[in-house]
Amino acid sequence: MNYHWIIDAGHGGLDPKTKIYQTKGKRSPIFPSTSKHSGEVLYEGVRNRQVLACLTHLLDDEDIKYSIVSEEWRDSTLTERVAKANKISEDKDNCIYLSIHHNAYGKGWNNAHGLSTYHFPNSEKGFRLAQVFQSNSVAEMKWRDRGVKDANFYVLKYTKMPAVLTENGFMTNLKEAEILITDKGSHRIAESHLKSIKEINERGLKFL
Numbered sequence: 001m002n003y004h005w006i007i008d009a010g011h012g013g014l015d016p017k018t019k020i021y022q023t024k025g026k027r028s029p030i031f032p033s034t035s036k037h038s039g040e041v042l043y044e045g046v047r048n049r050q051v052l053a054c055l056t057h058l059l060d061d062e063d064i065k066y067s068i069v070s071e072e073w074r075d076s077t078l079t080e081r082v083a084k085a086n087k088i089s090e091d092k093d094n095c096i097y098l099s100i101h102h103n104a105y106g107k108g109w110n111n112a113h114g115l116s117t118y119h120f121p122n123s124e125k126g127f128r129l130a131q132v133f134q135s136n137s138v139a140e141m142k143w144r145d146r147g148v149k150d151a152n153f154y155v156l157k158y159t160k161m162p163a164v165l166t167e168n169g170f171m172t173n174l175k176e177a178e179i180l181i182t183d184k185g186s187h188r189i190a191e192s193h194l195k196s197i198k199e200i201n202e203r204g205l206k207f208l
Contacts, residue, residue: 001204004092005059005066005197006085008099008155009052011045012075021045022075028171028181029109035178042171042181044102045075050183051100051168054190064197067092078154086160096129096200096208097163098193099155102180104171113173114144118165121150125162125208133166133196140192143169143176162208166193 012022021027021043028042052068059066069084070076089095105112117134119126130148138145146167156163168189169176179185200207 001094002065002201003197004088004095005064006088006095006097006159006161007052007055007066007068007070008081008085008097009045009048009068009070010099010101011048012071013045013049013073014043015073022073026104028104028177029107031177031181032109032174035174037178037181040181042102042177044104044171047102047180047186048100049073050186051189051193054183054187055100055193058190058194059197062194062198064201065092082155082158085155086158089159089161095161097155097159097161098197099153099163099165100189100193101165101167102169102171103167106172108172109174110172112170113176114146115141115169116146116149116167118149118151118153118156118167120156120163121152123150123156123162126150126156126164128207129162129164129200132199133164133193136192136196136199137166137168137189140188140195141169141179 026044031037069081117130119130
């Protein structure tokens with residue numbers, strides 16, 4: 001069973017002309033002088049898009065069908081992204097919504113760490129999807145398993161198809177952020193997501 005995956009990178013990116021980040025907050029502290037990334041900042045929307053770029057290349061190689069509802073760099077609203085997804089689902093059968101994110105706690109560096117995956121409360125399909133993504137992310141990254149969680153997030157509540165949101169490590173944890181800011185780190189996250197997508201596709205309608 002090949003589901004049609006609707007993917008949302010979440011938040012904005014960098015304006016290609018001004019290089020100004022498009023989303024308030026949603027970033028790491030400045031990397032300290034002791035880090036190999038000294039002086040840099042991890043912008044969530046930028047890394048979300050890098051994971052998405054890696055993932056779409058992998059999906060193309062596997063001939064897995066998908067649509068993207070986030071903009072190339074503009075921070076489109078939650079309403080816009082959900083409306084796009086629901087419109088796509090009117091024309092495509094068996095859609096699943098995947099929203100890619102990175103986590104944070106507070107404004108400074110701290111010890112919060114790990115991976116979590118969200119679904120809408122009482123959504124059995126969302127819960128099963130989240131279990132697969134969580135398991136594969138933890139297996140790939142070898143980070144703390146914060147578990148499958150439910151949340152009333154807009155993109156989980158108002159999409160008309162099963163939906164899942166991944167939180168792929170903490171931007172405010174220096175050890176994790178030093179991996180997340182790299183293209184290699186983004187590729188590893190994308191690889192884990194591809195594994196989940198292939199597993200769900202292979203299980204087919206019996207799974208959902």
